[in-house]
Amino acid sequence: MAAAAAVRSSMGLTLRLSRAIPDCSSCPLNRLKSCGVNPQSRGSFESFRTMNRHLQTSIGLCHSEEGSSNAEDPEDVVNVVYIDRSGQRIPVKAKVGDNVLYLAHKHGIDLEGACEASLACSTCHVYVNAEHFDKLPDPAEREDDMLDMAPMLQENSRLGCQIILTPELDGIELTLPKITRNFYVDGHVPKPH
Amino acid sequence: MFIAMECIALPDLALRVRFSSCTPKVCIVGSGPAGFYTAQHLLKVNPTHQNVHVDIYERLPVPFGLVRFGVAPDHPEVKNVINTFTQTAKHSRCRFYGNVNVGKDVSVGELKQAYHAVVLSYGAEGNRSMGVPGEGLAGVYSAKDFVGWYNGHPSCRELNPDLNCETAVILGQGNVALDVARVLLSPIDILKKTDITQPALEALVRSQIRRVLIVGRRGPVQVACTIKELREMVNLPGTKSEMVEADFDGVTEALKDLPRPRKRLTELLLKTALDTPGDKEQQRRHQASRTWGFRFFRSPSEVLADADGNKTVGIRLAVTRLEGSGEGARAVLTGEVEDVTCGLVISSIGYKSHPIDPSVPFDTRRAVIPNTMGRVKQATGLYCSGWLKTGPTGVIATTMNNSFDTARSLVEDMESEALDLSSVKTGSEVISALLEERGVKSVSFSDWEKIDSVEMSRGEASGKTRTWSRRETILLL
Numbered sequence: 251m252a253a254a255a256a257v258r259s260s261m262g263l264t265l266r267l268s269r270a271i272p273d274c275s276s277c278p279l280n281r282l283k284s285c286g287v288n289p290q291s292r293g294s295f296e297s298f299r300t301m302n303r304h305l306q307t308s309i310g311l312c313h314s315e316e317g318s319s320n321a322e323d324p325e326d327v328v329n330v331v332y333i334d335r336s337g338q339r340i341p342v343k344a345k346v347g348d349n350v351l352y353l354a355h356k357h358g359i360d361l362e363g364a365c366e367a368s369l370a371c372s373t374c375h376v377y378v379n380a381e382h383f384d385k386l387p388d389p390a391e392r393e394d395d396m397l398d399m400a401p402m403l404q405e406n407s408r409l410g411c412q413i414i415l416t417p418e419l420d421g422i423e424l425t426l427p428k429i430t431r432n433f434y435v436d437g438h439v440p441k442p443h
Numbered sequence: 444m445f446i447a448m449e450c451i452a453l454p455d456l457a458l459r460v461r462f463s464s465c466t467p468k469v470c471i472v473g474s475g476p477a478g479f480y481t482a483q484h485l486l487k488v489n490p491t492h493q494n495v496h497v498d499i500y501e502r503l504p505v506p507f508g509l510v511r512f513g514v515a516p517d518h519p520e521v522k523n524v525i526n527t528f529t530q531t532a533k534h535s536r537c538r539f540y541g542n543v544n545v546g547k548d549v550s551v552g553e554l555k556q557a558y559h560a561v562v563l564s565y566g567a568e569g570n571r572s573m574g575v576p577g578e579g580l581a582g583v584y585s586a587k588d589f590v591g592w593y594n595g596h597p598s599c600r601e602l603n604p605d606l607n608c609e610t611a612v613i614l615g616q617g618n619v620a621l622d623v624a625r626v627l628l629s630p631i632d633i634l635k636k637t638d639i640t641q642p643a644l645e646a647l648v649r650s651q652i653r654r655v656l657i658v659g660r661r662g663p664v665q666v667a668c669t670i671k672e673l674r675e676m677v678n679l680p681g682t683k684s685e686m687v688e689a690d691f692d693g694v695t696e697a698l699k700d701l702p703r704p705r706k707r708l709t710e711l712l713l714k715t716a717l718d719t720p721g722d723k724e725q726q727r728r729h730q731a732s733r734t735w736g737f738r739f740f741r742s743p744s745e746v747l748a749d750a751d752g753n754k755t756v757g758i759r760l761a762v763t764r765l766e767g768s769g770e771g772a773r774a775v776l777t778g779e780v781e782d783v784t785c786g787l788v789i790s791s792i793g794y795k796s797h798p799i800d801p802s803v804p805f806d807t808r809r810a811v812i813p814n815t816m817g818r819v820k821q822a823t824g825l826y827c828s829g830w831l832k833t834g835p836t837g838v839i840a841t842t843m844n845n846s847f848d849t850a851r852s853l854v855e856d857m858e859s860e861a862l863d864l865s866s867v868k869t870g871s872e873v874i875s876a877l878l879e880e881r882g883v884k885s886v887s888f889s890d891w892e893k894i895d896s897v898e899m900s901r902g903e904a905s906g907k908t909r910t911w912s913r914r915e916t917i918l919l920l
Contacts, residue, residue, distance in 0.1 A: 364523065364840070365520050365521060365524065366526065369520075370518065370520035371524070371839050371840055372840045373839065373840045375840075394707070395670045395671045395674065395707075398670055398703065398708070399669060399840060400840065401841070401844065
């Protein structure tokens, strides 16, 4: 699933069955003013049509595949570590402007994003390490509302789709919550590898 | 001992490779979120170094279950998960068979013979009844049917609810109740841009309903809805809220002990019910033509009919009080009653699963399939996921976790040989032949994609997301 999503997001477009006008208020790039798309203009909406499918902007379009940073520029590199549900550490070299959810998809990490970054679910719930948690901008009320629905909510919980990487987030560690009680049959604790 | 994990590449498991296990074939009954998330997980793993083949059977001609028919029309983002499910359905090892009624067109026993494992994920297609006199009167509907009506469910097409009354009473205070209230009171300008069905839109244009009461038998701290939906009601254009202040006695004091989600929700409720509005808010309320409110400590005891005994004219509510506090508080009758005039009663007190086949164990009290971690009790090769497994509450994320859990149990069983993979199973070959013999025409996923594109282009023509197909149209394709 992550691979399929990675293909979609690498195309820079997200196929949607809904034709609602994109809600830019939920996109952190809007707050950072890093988004080049103007959904108010009917023209730009029309320009996303391809063949018989109606494609519309989503945060997938706004992430760093089309980002303004130069991939070669070391100033733009943000080192991220994902800790997956089995405890495995997966270091990733990302770029300023990358979206934590779509970055995870690109690297085959199983962070679901059921609502595709629209703040309508809590499936991209992650824990942020203490050192970097306070560096994140405060969650919007809508993010807090959806976080309330996430199982095993902690003080350092955030929704991955709302985290956009900046240089000061270099070294951030994002842990995927262990989402089930019946994860271990006999109480065995795996050694981290 | 073994570990249930999604990533299989661990040294331990290599020791358990068998030399004669066949391609695992799994059948999933139900194509809503539970079915699709279970399939998604199964397609990702390769137990005993084999890839799993998954066939999904669905009673309706169209997939996606409640994501298509249950999510409110003004919440299109929640439906984005359909994209994920579409990817799964189009996976080379996944097949979708719509218009197949398991239990009627083919039995669970026949599926168990054709597949190594069967996962039941058909959710909750029934609803709990209030169990009060007058429940069968014209003007009384289950929320499931009412939502199905405005969402284009084939079996709710003819509902034709009469909206020619001033007050509607909704029993239940969960998100479904709030969805119904919001659809009843939303400005038409907002609704007409959604994919609400045309007949429902027209009925709402003509609707006389100006007041909606959302009734629950316990108090503000026990309300079952979540904050996003409550905020939408509070901010609904053209409306104002009316609550009973006395219902909130003691709630402010209880706040400090509440966990964060309940605390934030209760704070918003208190603010809405008790705060003195500023000038701007005063003005907004003054201009509002529609009202809504929670009514607490009330339980339905009878729906009241007109003189001819046919139509609803009111509802008798028994007054309750709480015993205990917090999530576990219970409502106890006081003996008092209160009558409320209304012409529409919508019962939103819970969905309910039905048994599918006499051979499958079913807990009639809880209306779920008895199981341990998704493995059906007293059965081999039979699993369940979604609401059928845990009861009919929870959002997409809950169902997702639930379904991944069941899939993990299934994979464990494949690895540990608790599930017998030693014989070849023919899967859909044998089932398709049976269905053809029985005159059942199944709908493939590419058939669905044709329907989908027709619905969308028709919708586009009238400025909406889609229009809803009749069952007959679908089957003609």
